[in-house]
Amino acid sequence: MNRREVLIAAAALGAVAAAPGLLSFAHAAEPDKVAEAIAAVTGGKTAQQGRVTLTAPAIAENGAVVPVSVEVASPMTEGDYVKSITILADKNPQPRVISVNLTPDNGAAYLSVRMRLGETSPVRAYAVMSDGSVYAAEKSVKVTIGGCG
Amino acid sequence: MNVKTIIAALLAALPLAVPAWAEETQSISDADLALYREGINPAEVLRNTGGELFNKKMGPENLSCADCHEGQKPKAKALTGAAAAYPKHNKNADRVMSLQLQINNCVEKGIKAEPYKLNSAEITALTLYVKGLSNGMKVNVATNGPAQPWYEVGKQVYEQRRGQRNLSCKTCHDELAGHTLRMQKLASIGAGASHWPAYRMVNGDTFLIEQRFKQCMSNARMAPLKEGSDPMVALELYVTSLANGAAIETPGFVR
Amino acid sequence: MAETGKALIKLPAGYKKGDVIQAQTICIHPQDTGYGKDKEGKPIPAFHVTSVEVWYGEKKISDMEVHGAISKDPYISFKVRASHSAPLKVVWKDTKGNVFEQSAEIKV
Numbered sequence: 001m002n003r004r005e006v007l008i009a010a011a012a013l014g015a016v017a018a019a020p021g022l023l024s025f026a027h028a029a030e031p032d033k034v035a036e037a038i039a040a041v042t043g044g045k046t047a048q049q050g051r052v053t054l055t056a057p058a059i060a061e062n063g064a065v066v067p068v069s070v071e072v073a074s075p076m077t078e079g080d081y082v083k084s085i086t087i088l089a090d091k092n093p094q095p096r097v098i099s100v101n102l103t104p105d106n107g108a109a110y111l112s113v114r115m116r117l118g119e120t121s122p123v124r125a126y127a128v129m130s131d132g133s134v135y136a137a138e139k140s141v142k143v144t145i146g147g148c149g
Numbered sequence: 150m151n152v153k154t155i156i157a158a159l160l161a162a163l164p165l166a167v168p169a170w171a172e173e174t175q176s177i178s179d180a181d182l183a184l185y186r187e188g189i190n191p192a193e194v195l196r197n198t199g200g201e202l203f204n205k206k207m208g209p210e211n212l213s214c215a216d217c218h219e220g221q222k223p224k225a226k227a228l229t230g231a232a233a234a235y236p237k238h239n240k241n242a243d244r245v246m247s248l249q250l251q252i253n254n255c256v257e258k259g260i261k262a263e264p265y266k267l268n269s270a271e272i273t274a275l276t277l278y279v280k281g282l283s284n285g286m287k288v289n290v291a292t293n294g295p296a297q298p299w300y301e302v303g304k305q306v307y308e309q310r311r312g313q314r315n316l317s318c319k320t321c322h323d324e325l326a327g328h329t330l331r332m333q334k335l336a337s338i339g340a341g342a343s344h345w346p347a348y349r350m351v352n353g354d355t356f357l358i359e360q361r362f363k364q365c366m367s368n369a370r371m372a373p374l375k376e377g378s379d380p381m382v383a384l385e386l387y388v389t390s391l392a393n394g395a396a397i398e399t400p401g402f403v404r
Numbered sequence: 405m406a407e408t409g410k411a412l413i414k415l416p417a418g419y420k421k422g423d424v425i426q427a428q429t430i431c432i433h434p435q436d437t438g439y440g441k442d443k444e445g446k447p448i449p450a451f452h453v454t455s456v457e458v459w460y461g462e463k464k465i466s467d468m469e470v471h472g473a474i475s476k477d478p479y480i481s482f483k484v485r486a487s488h489s490a491p492l493k494v495v496w497k498d499t500k501g502n503v504f505e506q507s508a509e510i511k512v
Contacts, residue, residue: 057181067184097473105465107424107485114475189430191477353476
C-alpha cells in the first residue's frame with residue numbers, strides 16, 4: 001500500500017468518525033448537581049474507602065453502552081447488609097444513573113448495568129450499609145469518539 | 150516510518166476533527182471488550198420474537214412455518230442445521246439464495262403471503278431464529294457446482310475498488326488489517342460471518358450481515374448494493390465461505 | 405418489532421438450595437434521555453424506565469430507581485439467594501406509566 005492509498009483509507013474512516021456524535025447531551029451536569037446527588041445518597045455522611053469494587057472499562061469504546069458493575073463485600077444477614085447501591089456519572093447532564101435497594105434475600109450486594117456516558121467522566125459507586133455507614137469507589141472512564149465503522 | 154505512523158501523520162493533517170489523535174491509537178483492550186460481552190445480548194429478545202413469528206399462522210390457508218417444518222407429519226424437512234449451508238443454490242429458482250431470500254420464498258410460495266422487506270425487523274427476527282437452529286454447527290457453504298459463478302462474482306465484488314475513495318472491502322479488511330484507526334481495529338473478516346446476524350452496540354440494534362456490508366459501503370463512500378440483489382447475495386456467499394468450518398454462534402454482539 | 409416492553413430473564417444452570425445466583429434481565433426500551441435531538445433538531449422527549457421491582461414469590465426483595473442514563477434496552481443484573489422454589493418476577497415501569505413484567509422460575 002502506498003501513502004496515497006493509506007490516506008484514502010484513513011480518510012474514509014475519519015469522515016465517518018467526524019459524523020454527529022452518538023449522544024447529543026446538551027451539556028454536562030453542573031458540579032453542584034453532582035454534590036447534590038452524592039448528598040442525597042450519603043445523607044451528608046463522609047464515604048469511606050474499601051468494600052466497594054467498581055468494574056468498568058478504562059476506555060469506553062462506545063459511550064452509549066458502558067458496562068459497569070458494582071460489588072460490595074457484605075455478609076448480607078438481617079443484622080448486617082447493604083441497603084443500597086447507587087451509580088453516578090459526574091459529567092452526565094443528570095448524574096444519577098441507578099439506585100438499587102437491597103435486602104438480605106439478595107444474598108450478595110451486586111449490581112451490573114449497561115449505562116451511557118456523554119463524555120469522559122468519573123463514575124462513582126456508593127454503598128449504604130444497614131448500620132448507616134457509607135462506602136464508595138470511583139473510576140474514570142475515558143469516552144472516545146468511537147461511533148464509526 | 151511504518152504504516153501506522155504514516156497514517157497518524159496523514160490523519161493529523163486532515164481537515165477533520167481528530168481530537169487527541171496521538172492518545173487514541175490505542176484500541177479497546179480484550180479485557181474491556183469481554184466486559185461488553187457479559188450479560189444478555191439484546192438480539193436474543195429479537196430471536197425470541199422470530200420464534201413467535203415462526204409459529205404464527207398467516208396467509209389465506211392460515212399456515213405457519215412450523216406447520217410445514219415441524220410436527221408429526223412435516224411437509225418439509227426440519228430446519229436444524231439448514232442455515233449452515235446458506236447462501237445456497239436453489240434449483241427451482243435457479244439462483245443462489247441467502248437465508249433471508251429462502252425464508253421469503255417460503256412466505257410467498259408456502260404461506261402465500263407478502264414477503265417481508267429485506268431490511269425489516271421481521272426478516273431479521275426470522276433469520277436469527279432459523280440460524281439459531283444451527284448454532285454450534287459448522288458453516289458449510291458450497292462454492293462449487295452451480296454456486297461457483299456466484300462465488301466468483303462475490304470475490305470480485307469484495308476486491309473491486311469502488312466509489313469516491315476508490316476503496317474495496319479488501320483494502321481495509323486485508324491490506325490494512327492489523328492497523329488501528331480511530332479506535333477501529335481493522336481486521337480480516339476471517340470467520341466473522343459465523344456470528345451474524347449480530348447486535349451492534351454502536352447502533353443499539355440488530356442487523357443482518359448484508360446490512361453490515363451496506364454500513365461498510367456507505368462509510369467507505371461506495372454506492373451501497375441493495376439487500377437481496379445478485380451482487381449482494383454473491384458477496385454474502387463469498388464472505389460466508391471465508392467462515393467455512395467455523396462454529397455458528399448467533400446472535401453476535403459486536404461494536 | 406422487538407417491541408418496547410419485551411423482556412427476558414436469565415438464570416444460571418445447575419444451582420442448589422441456598423446458592424446465591426446471578427439473575428440477568430433485559431427489557432426492550434428506547435430509553436430516550438430527554439437530552440437528545442431528532443434529525444430535524446427537535447428535542448426528543450424523555451421516555452425511559454423509571455423503576456424496576458424484583459419479587460421472589462410473594463416478597464419484594466429489591467427495587468430500583470432508574471434514570472435515562474441506563475442504556476437503550478436496559479440490561480440490569482443482580483443476585484438472589486435461591487432459598488426456595490418460587491417465581492422471580494421483575495416489573496419495569498416507565499415515564500409514560502407503562503408496566504412490563506417478566507418471570508422466571510427458581511427451582512431448588
